[in-house]
Amino acid sequence: MSYAPLPDPVRPAFEVAVARNRGDDAFLQAVHEVFASLGPVLDAEPELRELALLERIVEPERQLVFRVPWVDDRGRVHVQRGFRVEFNGALGPYKGGLRFHPSVDLDVVKALAFEQTFKNALTGLALGGAKGGSDFDPKGRSDAEVMRFCQSFMTELHRHLGEHTDVPAGDIGVGQRELGYLFGQYRRLTNRFEAGVLTGKGLGWGGSPARKEATGYGLAYFADHVAHARGAPLEGATCVMSGSGNVALYAIAKLQQLGARVIACSDSSGALHDPEGLDLDVLLELKERRRERLGAYVVARPDARFHEGASVWALDLACDAAFPCATQNDVDAAAAHRLVAAGATLVAEGANMPCTPEAIAVLREANVAFAPGKAANAGGVAVSGLEMRQNAQRETWPFDRVDQRLQELMHGVFDRCRTTAEELGRPEDYLDGANVAGFRRVAETMHELGVV
């Protein structure tokens, strides 16, 4: 893997990270992206180098890798690997989701935990950064198999968790069913109803209204701020989305409420195009309630077309805005060129790191407004923070109150990115704005806490 040259003040710390994390391409990609924004900060504050702040900020505080054995419905024993990377606890308890997907390894988890640290800082809440998961694939498994896996996973992980220590949530492959099994086992092992130990819980056992909607809604709120700042609001805009999971579905819902028309989305089996605009009720029924493949959509909407095995970016659909909401490195340079040719003037990341560095360079070069995931998808963790607050007070707030706070928090994230980008002399550079604003908050706190 080769990396574009970095500014002088950050290069030595990146070289240390490369030497320490050989072959960890996802992690080094995430570090490179943040470090590329930090030259001016290090120039202005040379003492950060003496404090070895960059060297410390790229080293996870703790990395857990553990065996997760479980038994399938036919009595066969399987062994999975579990991970939790507690990256940085300077701002608060470690916080970040759990992902169950065959692609999960330590490199991916470390990259996501690093990103999460800055994302959480951008929310302004008291949350440290972490991520976890397993290479277990819940797809095609029965509820009983998923339950046995979750119980085994939590049997090891529980000793590292706590409402003041480390608070996981869901992510790809971990929805309310999995969180229920995980929380049930945690409660059984600890004999404590410690609601604040997990977020994204069911409404009947400590969950927050609007948590399910939060990441997608927050993405739409953030994108709307970016669009307004450009003088081209989302109302009336044509949008294309990748993914059709939790983030994508609720982004579609809010974009539609804002007056946009979302014409395409995807899953790992292919891409769906509905020229009239996607029917959200059909999508929710298929993907959220019945867990079916996206292709079944055309049964209810015969005018739509499903392209088996295709990427949504390869459909070359004319659009004003694009929202990658599936997984990392989903938009490469070729896809970015196609989006520019299709007329997109805004790309907002709902997923974590869905655009490759080359794709980001193409978008910036073409003057496309780019909203990085660590800012644009912060709504999920922001409402997780509100869920923890409700749990601490043993309260449940109404949906509208949570949604109102979400809008305020996303406005705050946007303002931090925008103000910092303006200070840097590039008001529309939300990537540098997010990286520098997130870094400053974590670095200042680490400085005040001493060399720990």
Ligand code: NDP
């Ligand atoms: P879900 O599991 O609910 O949905 C993921 C979607 O992406 C599914 O449609 C899935 O298709 C698709 N997908 C996953 N991997 C691939 C792939 N390799 N190729 C094509 N499609 C793929 O996850 P979420 O919606 O929760 O998460 C999506 C992204 O958003 C992730 O990057 C996650 O880290 C990020 N995120 C999530 C937050 C949350 O609150 N949930 C918060 C912040 C970020 P299929 O159904 O076929 O697998």
